[in-house]
Amino acid sequence: MAAALGASPPAAPPAVVRPPRELTSSWPLADRLGYWACWATGIGLCAIAAAIVLFMFVKGISTLRPSLFVESPAPSLRQSQSGGFLDPLVGTLIVTAIGIVLAAPAGVAIAAWLSEYGRPTWLARAVESTIETIAGVPSVVLAIFGLIIFSQSFLGFLSQRTVNGTVTATSFLVAGAVMALLALPLIFGATREALAQLPGRLREGSYALGKTRITTIRTVLLPAIRPGLASGIVLGIGRIVGDTAIVVFLLGETLKNEPANGVPLLGTLRGTGSTLTSYVYKNSPAGEGNAPQKAYAAAFVLMVIVLVLNATVTRLTSGGRPGGGNAFRLLKYWPLGR
Amino acid sequence: MTPPPVRRIAVDREPNVAAPRAPVNGTRPSAAPAGTTRRPATTVRERMRAESLWLAYGENWVVRDVSLPVRQGEVLALIGASGSGKTTFLRSLNRLTEITAGAARSGRITLDGQEIYELEVNELRRRVSMVFQQPNPFPMSIFDNVAYALAEQRPPRGRRRRRRTPELEQAVVDALRRAGLHEEIAGDLDRPALKLSGGQQQRLCIARALAAQPEVLLLDEPCSALDPISTATIEELIVGLRESVAIVIVTHNLQQAFRVADHVAFMHLGELVEYGTSEQVFDHPTVQRTRDYISGAFG
Amino acid sequence: MILGASNQADRRVGAGARADKRAERTLGALSASVLLLITLMVVTVGINAWPSFSANGLSWFGPGGDVVTQFRAMHAGIPLPGHELLYFRAWPLIWGTLVVTVISVAIALVVATLAAVFMTEFAPAPVRRMLEPVVRLLAGVPSVVYGLIGILAIVPWVNENLISNARRQSVAYVVQLSGADLATAALILTIMIVPIMIALSADALASVPVAWREGSTALGVNRWRTIWRVSLRTARPALAAATVLATARALGEAIMLAMVSGGRPFAANPLDGLTFFFEPVQPLGATIVQEFGGATTGPVASTIYAIAAVLLFSAALLSFAGWAVKQPLKRYGIGV
Numbered sequence: 001m002a003a004a005l006g007a008s009p010p011a012a013p014p015a016v017v018r019p020p021r022e023l024t025s026s027w028p029l030a031d032r033l034g035y036w037a038c039w040a041t042g043i044g045l046c047a048i049a050a051a052i053v054l055f056m057f058v059k060g061i062s063t064l065r066p067s068l069f070v071e072s073p074a075p076s077l078r079q080s081q082s083g084g085f086l087d088p089l090v091g092t093l094i095v096t097a098i099g100i101v102l103a104a105p106a107g108v109a110i111a112a113w114l115s116e117y118g119r120p121t122w123l124a125r126a127v128e129s130t131i132e133t134i135a136g137v138p139s140v141v142l143a144i145f146g147l148i149i150f151s152q153s154f155l156g157f158l159s160q161r162t163v164n165g166t167v168t169a170t171s172f173l174v175a176g177a178v179m180a181l182l183a184l185p186l187i188f189g190a191t192r193e194a195l196a197q198l199p200g201r202l203r204e205g206s207y208a209l210g211k212t213r214i215t216t217i218r219t220v221l222l223p224a225i226r227p228g229l230a231s232g233i234v235l236g237i238g239r240i241v242g243d244t245a246i247v248v249f250l251l252g253e254t255l256k257n258e259p260a261n262g263v264p265l266l267g268t269l270r271g272t273g274s275t276l277t278s279y280v281y282k283n284s285p286a287g288e289g290n291a292p293q294k295a296y297a298a299a300f301v302l303m304v305i306v307l308v309l310n311a312t313v314t315r316l317t318s319g320g321r322p323g324g325g326n327a328f329r330l331l332k333y334w335p336l337g338r
Numbered sequence: 339m340t341p342p343p344v345r346r347i348a349v350d351r352e353p354n355v356a357a358p359r360a361p362v363n364g365t366r367p368s369a370a371p372a373g374t375t376r377r378p379a380t381t382v383r384e385r386m387r388a389e390s391l392w393l394a395y396g397e398n399w400v401v402r403d404v405s406l407p408v409r410q411g412e413v414l415a416l417i418g419a420s421g422s423g424k425t426t427f428l429r430s431l432n433r434l435t436e437i438t439a440g441a442a443r444s445g446r447i448t449l450d451g452q453e454i455y456e457l458e459v460n461e462l463r464r465r466v467s468m469v470f471q472q473p474n475p476f477p478m479s480i481f482d483n484v485a486y487a488l489a490e491q492r493p494p495r496g497r498r499r500r501r502r503t504p505e506l507e508q509a510v511v512d513a514l515r516r517a518g519l520h521e522e523i524a525g526d527l528d529r530p531a532l533k534l535s536g537g538q539q540q541r542l543c544i545a546r547a548l549a550a551q552p553e554v555l556l557l558d559e560p561c562s563a564l565d566p567i568s569t570a571t572i573e574e575l576i577v578g579l580r581e582s583v584a585i586v587i588v589t590h591n592l593q594q595a596f597r598v599a600d601h602v603a604f605m606h607l608g609e610l611v612e613y614g615t616s617e618q619v620f621d622h623p624t625v626q627r628t629r630d631y632i633s634g635a636f637g
Numbered sequence: 638m639i640l641g642a643s644n645q646a647d648r649r650v651g652a653g654a655r656a657d658k659r660a661e662r663t664l665g666a667l668s669a670s671v672l673l674l675i676t677l678m679v680v681t682v683g684i685n686a687w688p689s690f691s692a693n694g695l696s697w698f699g700p701g702g703d704v705v706t707q708f709r710a711m712h713a714g715i716p717l718p719g720h721e722l723l724y725f726r727a728w729p730l731i732w733g734t735l736v737v738t739v740i741s742v743a744i745a746l747v748v749a750t751l752a753a754v755f756m757t758e759f760a761p762a763p764v765r766r767m768l769e770p771v772v773r774l775l776a777g778v779p780s781v782v783y784g785l786i787g788i789l790a791i792v793p794w795v796n797e798n799l800i801s802n803a804r805r806q807s808v809a810y811v812v813q814l815s816g817a818d819l820a821t822a823a824l825i826l827t828i829m830i831v832p833i834m835i836a837l838s839a840d841a842l843a844s845v846p847v848a849w850r851e852g853s854t855a856l857g858v859n860r861w862r863t864i865w866r867v868s869l870r871t872a873r874p875a876l877a878a879a880t881v882l883a884t885a886r887a888l889g890e891a892i893m894l895a896m897v898s899g900g901r902p903f904a905a906n907p908l909d910g911l912t913f914f915f916e917p918v919q920p921l922g923a924t925i926v927q928e929f930g931g932a933t934t935g936p937v938a939s940t941i942y943a944i945a946a947v948l949l950f951s952a953a954l955l956s957f958a959g960w961a962v963k964q965p966l967k968r969y970g971i972g973v
Contacts, residue, residue: 026458031861035759041748042755042768048828049771052778055786106667113664127668130675133956136882137949138889140925141682144945148681151933169933181674212653214660242779244892245926253931277781284785286896292789299782306777314770434855463857470855474848477871486866487856546856 053303060300063293073255073279085298087257088279091172092241094268095251095275098176099183099240104233106180107187112217115195135185143249146178150250159270160260168252171260171270175250182243183236190232194225231316238309241302244277255279276302346616347577347597378600379411385554385584386431386454386466391445393426393435400426402608403445408554410584413576415599415616417589419636423608424588428556431586432466433459449553467547468556472563473539475531475546480523483531483542484510487550509549516582517545518575537568544575548583555579557587561594573598592632596620604628679949686946689939692723697943701726704902704919708928711936722936727944729904733918736819736905737898738887741826746880748827749834754864756835757842776832784896787825792816792897795915804912812903812916819905820914822898826890830883837882841875842868874965881962885955889948891922898923921948 027035071084110127118124150158151169159171202224206216222229252258252272259267274282280298283289386408393401401423408414408431416424426435433454435441447454454462464487475483482489485506510527514520519541523529531542540560547555557576561569576585576598589595595602595616602619604612604627612619612628623629630636690697706717707725716722756768796816805814845868853863869876899917902924907913919927921944932938 026460027859027861031859034861034865038751038755038759041751042760042764045748045752045775045831046767046771049774052782052786053774055790056782109664110668110671113661113668117661117664119661119665123665123669127671129956129960130671132959133675133953134671136885136889136952136956136959137678138891138922138952140889140891140922141945141949141952144925144942145678145682147933148685148942149677166933210653212657212660214657215653238777242777242781244779244781248892248926249929277779280781280785281892281896284781284896285788286784286900295785296789299785302779302782306779307774310770310773310777313773432855434851437851437854460857460859463855467857468855470848470852472848474846474852476849476852476867486853487858543852550857 053307056296056300056303059296060303063297064300068294068297073274085276085279085294085301087255088274088276088298089301091247091251091257091273091275092277094172094273095176095179095247096237096240098172098269099179100233100236102177102180103183103236104187107184107232107236108191108222108229111188111191111195112222115192116213116217116221131185131188134181135189137181139182139243139245140249142178142181143246146174146246146250150174150177157270160272168272170250170252170272172251172273173269175246178246178250179240179243182239182246183233186235186239187229187232190228190235191225194228194232195221197228198224227316231313234309234312234316238306238313241275241305241309242277244281247275247278248281251275251278255282276305344593344596347573379581381581382409382411384408385410386447386449388427388431389446389448391427391430391447392443393423393430394442395426395438396440400608401430404605404608404610406603406610406613408584408586409601410553410582411580412600413580413585413587413598414601414603415587415589415595416603416605417592417595417631418605418611419631420590421607422605424603424605425558427605428558428586428588429468431554431556432463432468434463434468464550465552466554466556467550467552468558469540469543469547469560471559473536473543475534475539475542477530477532479528480531480534480542481510481527484513484546484549486546513545513549516548516579517541518571519545535568537564537571540564540568540572541575544572548579552583554584554586557585559588559590562590569594604631606631679953682942682946682949685939686943689723689725689936689943690946692721693725697725697727698731699726700728700904704729704924708937708940711940712930714936723939725940725943727921727947729902730919730921730924730944731947732904733819733898733902734888734920734922737823737826737894737918737920738884740819740823741830741887742880742884744823744827745831745834745883746876749831749838749879749883750869750876752831752835753838753842754869756839758860758864758868772832772835775828776836780829780890780893781896783825783829784893787821787893787897788817791821791825795821800915804915808909808912808916812901814912814915815899815917817897817899817917818915819898819918822894822918822920825893825897826887829890829893830886833886834879834883837879838872838876841872841879845871874962877962878959881955881959885952885959888951888955889922890920891926894920895923895926900927 025032065084068084069089070086072087073085074083110131114124114127147169149155149169151167153167155169156167158173158177160168162168198221202220203216206220207213211219251274254272255274257268257273258271260270276298280295280302281287283291283295283298285292289295384407388404388406388408391401391404392399404423404427406414406427416428418424429435430443431447431454435443436459449457449462449465454466476486478486481502488506488509511520514523519538522538523534531539534542540563544555544560560576561572564572573594576587579585580600587595587598589598599616602612602614602616603610604619604623604625606627612623612625619628620632623632702717702724704726710717710724711722714722717724752768752772756765760768793816795818796814799820800814800816808814842864849867849871850863853867854860858866898919900919900923901917902919903917905913905916905918909916925941925944925948928937929941930937
């Protein structure tokens with residue numbers, strides 16, 4: 001049978017029928033249970049996240065007043081007179097700033113070295129493993145480490161001394177320095193991923209023009225990965241903002257920011273204080289506080305900050321922008337014990 | 339330097355009686371003298387039939403009004419240039435086009451008289467098996483690969499541990515024999531499948547597809563990633579299988595189509611341009627476009 | 638460097654190469670300094686932990702008395718009768734850590750696998766787009782907020798609804814039950830570690846070669862069985878790596894556990910049956926937070942440093958385990 005259909009005019013496309021998707025009703029029961037379990041887990045996770053956000057919203061909004069943002073904490077047994085959380089807010093800012101200022105250049109530099117030079121190979125591998133190990137060290141242990149190191153006499157200038165001469169090792173500088181260790185793996189990871197995703201022709205083009213590697217890094221590669229760098233820094237900020245253990249150990253017992261020797265501004269860095277996280281902790285029953293409303297309000301502010309930071313990272317990495325990287329994959333650098 | 343003559347693969351290893359024919363010019367597979375024509379199979383029965391099949395991805399109609407029969411006892415080759423819709427047509431025969439979102443179809447495809455869209459899709463795919471272009475054995479042992487579909491088929495009944503029952507072993511050995519792989523790997527069925535060579539992996543995929551005793555075997559350019567020796571082995575295998583399984587093969591290689599096929603369908607831009615026995619299509623194509631394609635004017 | 642270069646271009650190239658070498662050395666030195674940092678960490682924590690370990694020997698890890706009285710003795714400076722000042726037996730803390738970690742990692746593994754399968758295979762596109770920010774959100778919530786919700790909302794609920802008076806009576810002679818217990822801690826810890834496991838698992842599942850999944854579908858195997866027999870099997874090493882990472886995280890969690898696990902270093906007794914889950918525990922990290930008095934020297938500090946050393950050692954061990962588990966992944970080129 002030799003049919004030659006090419007001769008007749010092509011027929012008009014008929015009405016379209018979408019084929020049915022594979023119906024799970026035909027599967028054996030065990031498979032269907034698995035399917036439903038997957039659905040239940042996915043929806044359940046969304047429900048839990050929504051519950052957390054809504055709960056914090058409801059509890060936090062009821063106590064939140066604009067005055068809270070501008071009043072310092074004051075010791076008082078009555079909620080309405082115990083002040084707001086201006087100092088903790090400022091404290092969070094200071095600690096984050098110090099941490100990022102220390103961690104960002106280091107993280108970028110190490111990632112650039114690893115990605116562009118990386119010789120000798122054993123050193124590169126060792127550095128990479130070390131940073132992953134640092135990411136895995138609990139923040140309580142980092143806090144203890146900071147305590148040990150900074151209570152050495154020769155580092156006393158970074159904090160204060162007590163009456164009998166021992167170094168307190170509690171100050172913004174100390175806490176910020178240790179916070180840098182939290183942010184370092186995230187910034188390192190983000191920079192490395194962003195550099196790895198750059199096309200090779202960027203580097204080849206620059207070398208072909210006779211530029212040295214360091215110039216290429218400075219003028220070509222780093223500008224190209226700006227969104228990735230930014231998302232790494234934002235993730236680092238998120239990590240620092242959310243950490244409590246380091247603050248509880250290294251920032252002292254006070255809720256207000258007490259500058260060293262009472263010298264305002266200049267003495268603040270060497271003085272003790274609090275951040276939003278330690279404020280929440282101390283006002284909760286665990287921290288022997290009795291101000292759950294204040295705790296909820298401050299926690300709500302924390303959640304808002306975290307949501308804003310998350311949204312920023314999403315915008316920076318969305319749509320696969322060149323140099324953006326993948327925030328999802330960076331979760332593996334997200335250390336524990338925040 | 340003239341290329342060697344193209345011969346059709348004989349069945350049952352019967353020697354070619356006629357003398358080698360005149361050299362072929364260019365790449366055109368020309369008529370073979372009598373004696374090298376292949377014996378038709380003992381029984382030829384229709385297994386599947388596509389009637390007025392239209393297939394679309396999104397807004398593009400990829401297959402337009404194609405009607406073809408698929409018969410057990412013969413090899414059907416689909417030839418045509420890239421984008422002619424032959425792979426899409428092949429994939430619609432076991433409803434693999436469904437897994438792409440936005441796929442739509444119109445027309446009928448029947449298996450043994452039953453519309454395939456009324457069958458349960460997994461049962462259909464066990465009866466109509468497919469072998470892909472790139473060999474894709476699973477990262478398991480050879481035995482587990484071939485037994486894969488069979489192990490899934492048994493209904494859950496109490497303890498369903500994947501035991502090596504004697505029936506399963508026999509089925510695996512049979513499938514490997516049909517695929518011509520058993521002699522080469524007889525001893526060591528627990529070896530990881532990924533350690534086999536490319537040609538062996540593809541034959542393993544064919545064995546895997548045959549294990550569930552399908553009625554139709556679909557092959558999507560099975561030899562394009564393989565060396566000539568493996569290709570020759572698989573082509574002989576395909577011809578040998580046609581008695582027990584209906585075979586549809588998509589190929590870019592006209593010589594392969596000539597060697598292997600009994601019926602040939604030439605598709606161009608989604609339409610079925612010509613369909614006939616391979617002698618008819620290769621020697622006396624009725625449509626100019628077929629003539630052009632076969633002589634290498636395009637494609 | 639070209640000696641005696643006469644023209645300007647050569648001199649510029651030489652200078653550039655020198656600058657590059659300098660830059661490489663500087664950056665290399667900076668990178669090597671992280672090695673120094675971790676060595677410093679291990680050495681200083683180890684040295685400061687030594688007094689407590691040397692005073693107790695290996696029985697530091699064993700049972701023997703009540704941790705609360707031991708700490709009280711150290712605070713007061715008066716050793717317990719028959720023992721020295723640094724006497725410490727950490728077994729209740731270690732047991733608490735083990736139980737909480739094992740339970741939450743086990744549950745998280747199941748939950749994360751199901752969620753990852755859902756994300757990569759079953760979820761329709763709009764749901765999938767919504768899930769990624771949800772997982773990132775869960776990962777980003779600070780542990781103190783989890784602890785706050787735990788201690789102010791979940792603990793009272795558990796206390797009122799799940800712990801009957803009969804149960805309370807059954808262990809009243811040993812310990813007081815409140816809602817702050819093993820179960821609450823494990824539950825919240827599970828939610829905290831699930832996001833990273835999901836991220837790694839989903840990544841691994843998505844990297845399974847399409848050819849294998851398509852081949853399985855073409856053989857007439859339904860989607861669930863394909864996932865189970867092909868995708869999950871291929872992603873097994875990645876799931877193991879995710880488990881190791883999650884265990885490391887669970888071990889190091891301190892603040893949330895300090896708020897929610899009961900504040901009482903009690904070795905929960907599995908022989909109590911279901912009440913086992915409602916008994917308070919105090920994992921190692923939480924102990925550091927709750928027992929640290931502020932002094933950086935002295936017996937309490939030594940003990941705290943010893944606990945920190947144990948945590949540091951386990952973190953390093955898990956880091957190595959994570960590396961070891963990722964090696965098989967190189968075979969399939971699946972990125973983790």
